[in-house]
Amino acid sequence: MNVAGKISAWARRVPRLCPPYICMIAALYAQPAQAQDAVAAFYKGKQINLIVGSSAGGGYDTYARLLARHLGKYIPGNPVIVPSNMPGAGSNAAAAHIYAVAPKDGTVIGAVQTAAVLDPLFGDKARMKHDASKFIYLGSATVDYYVCVVRADAPVKSFRDALTREVIIGASQPGTSTRDFPALLNNAVGTKFRIVSGYPGTREITLAIEKGEVQGLCGFSWSSLSVQHPDWLEKGFIRVLVQEHDKGHPEVNRKGVPLAVDFAKSPQDRTIMELIYSSEIFGRPYILPPGVPAERVAALRKAFMDALRDPELRAEGEKLGLDLDPISGEELQKIAEKIYATPPDIVERAKQAVIYKAP
Numbered sequence: 001m002n003v004a005g006k007i008s009a010w011a012r013r014v015p016r017l018c019p020p021y022i023c024m025i026a027a028l029y030a031q032p033a034q035a036q037d038a039v040a041a042f043y044k045g046k047q048i049n050l051i052v053g054s055s056a057g058g059g060y061d062t063y064a065r066l067l068a069r070h071l072g073k074y075i076p077g078n079p080v081i082v083p084s085n086m087p088g089a090g091s092n093a094a095a096a097h098i099y100a101v102a103p104k105d106g107t108v109i110g111a112v113q114t115a116a117v118l119d120p121l122f123g124d125k126a127r128m129k130h131d132a133s134k135f136i137y138l139g140s141a142t143v144d145y146y147v148c149v150v151r152a153d154a155p156v157k158s159f160r161d162a163l164t165r166e167v168i169i170g171a172s173q174p175g176t177s178t179r180d181f182p183a184l185l186n187n188a189v190g191t192k193f194r195i196v197s198g199y200p201g202t203r204e205i206t207l208a209i210e211k212g213e214v215q216g217l218c219g220f221s222w223s224s225l226s227v228q229h230p231d232w233l234e235k236g237f238i239r240v241l242v243q244e245h246d247k248g249h250p251e252v253n254r255k256g257v258p259l260a261v262d263f264a265k266s267p268q269d270r271t272i273m274e275l276i277y278s279s280e281i282f283g284r285p286y287i288l289p290p291g292v293p294a295e296r297v298a299a300l301r302k303a304f305m306d307a308l309r310d311p312e313l314r315a316e317g318e319k320l321g322l323d324l325d326p327i328s329g330e331e332l333q334k335i336a337e338k339i340y341a342t343p344p345d346i347v348e349r350a351k352q353a354v355i356y357k358a359p
Helices: 003-013 020-043 059-074 089-100 115-122 177-188 202-211 222-228 230-234 250-254 267-282 294-308 311-320 329-339 344-353
Strands: 047-052 080-085 108-111 136-140 146-151 167-170 193-196 216-221 238-244 285-288
Touching (some): 047 059, 059 080, 059 311, 089 108, 089 115, 115 329, 136 329, 146 177, 167 202, 177 193, 177 216, 177 238, 216 222, 222 230, 230 238, 267 344, 285 294
Parallel strands (some): 047 080, 167 216
């Protein structure tokens, strides 16, 4: 029995000898201990389904499966974590399932793309089947930093070249970073990207780049590039044109790669770009459906941060080339609330800024 339990048990056995202040201290210790015991009792012998809202083999999937191998040992009751993939519509399919279908008892966690977080804000609300402002945020494995890359034999050698020369860019569906970010650059900066959309995910787009079907990719996470194709940089197969982030990744900054926001056509365009790029703070977000009991939320949030600080997980992540800079669920929840409080006129301008117009 832990210390809190012993104090509480002693106070119950000898109530006449329990001064008020001792009883109060015992009660304060006992409450979190009882909550912990209840969480452990609930999860013991259970499994948690970790739904990955993207295809197998991509960056989101790699992060999620790494977390799945370590998270269970930090959750009271030590449930088994079972990852599975539910790709579609930039993770909106998985987000809709988690929001409306998944059990609201803490046995389902979603690993979704940032598109699923911001689409309900910027997209067609009538089409959306989830309200991202009502998700419970477990945390993020890292802050993301998106970049535009092109083949070394592409007709542009610098980002400035892309303002005057056409480049064929591979992309997924509208609502994903690979589709919306190059459209944003066309509208807010003046690039000449011709977007070929419809690829299921970054894995398929990178294969298309290797085959020469397309010349580049925007809205591509630097960490995903490091994990999936470190040889591209080492062998000079691609060049990094620009960073789609308001501050940039320290390593990429040292390489002298410019920031897209510095090319904005107006201060208003820069404001819109910074709002859209704010989704990168979510990096690799993990969510729970609304309605999960508070004591389980607290336990899962603590376990999430503890797992991502685990030396074994971090060593494994380093071998995989993953950036691990976790953000707590409490912090992510506040950021989501702030984003969803954006004035409607700014949101409307941001929506217009990601509409693709072919050059």
